[in-house]
Amino acid sequence: MTKFKIAHMTKALRTPDARFEALSDYPFDPHYVEDLLGYEGLRGHYVDEGDPNAEEVFLCLHGEPSWSYIYRKMIPVFVGAGARVIAPDWLGFGKSDKPVDDEAYSFHWHRNYMLALIKHLDLRNITLVVQDWGGVLGLTLPQEMPERFKRLLIMNTGLMAGPVNIPAFDEWQADIDSDPDVPIEFIMQKNEPSITETIAQAYAAPFPDQTYKAGVRKFPYLIARSMDAPGVDTSQQAAGFWSTQWTGQSFMAIGMKDKMLGPGVMNHIRTFIKGCPEPLEIAEGGHFVQETAGPLIAQKALERFGLAKG
16 A cells, blocks of 8 residues: 655555456556645546557546446547547546545545646547546536537536436435445446456456545535535536537437436437537446447447547
8 A cells, every 4th residue: 555645735646566467458558647736745647548549539527437448449449440549547537646534535636636737748639438427527627718619429428507306316325325335336336237257356446445545435426415515516617618519429228227327318418519410329238338238339439530440
């Protein structure tokens, strides 16, 4: 266990590299960024595959309690089309450093980190690929830097433009709260039955014990329960951006068995994403739809965007 200090004397942990050895279908070399402005002392991880000089960039943002591993089936498809693919781990997840204090995590702390990372890597011509918290946060990014974003690929997610009152989310939060040592494997398999025990263990690899899971515990509490919750104003601005200012191409895929962020929520979101076509419905897909149909979704999106080869 490696402990070190970051700004404001907050302790953080770094998952030992041995935890990530021999993971199934995750052959990607790690890339790290350190000392982003406002995040001094923290090391963030991201996957960076494909031609670094490619014109097209796919930015794949994961959710809770997953990490960049969830895009392992889609990354090769995008790379095969000649694109560069960036798949970051949010701080507190994956191979990124993990502050141990639950209170270190907030909506804007995460959002500002990703804005800083995009600027640091100078990403342009971005196709934004989002699911779960990757969308809750990621859908609020283009309004800050619209010149950098070109396309959207959206899967089971939401936009926190008001209080959330979904029974399935309450159940999700109860599962997270059931044990300070959050049962990662159980949560992944419950919400995506196609996930095997081996794959579930890979999702749990970043978290040797409960001291690494502050970010996992905190994410559900960042969801708005009132109009004055942090992130609501920003999310409302995002809804306005997508409905009136967005001029890029969009593609939507829905895991139809997701009771939390499934067809009801996604079809509502589609009504305010300007120009969003009929969704690709994945009949057997649950919440983590990338597991059930990642390559199919990636290929259909490339076809929609006119980027497919062959």
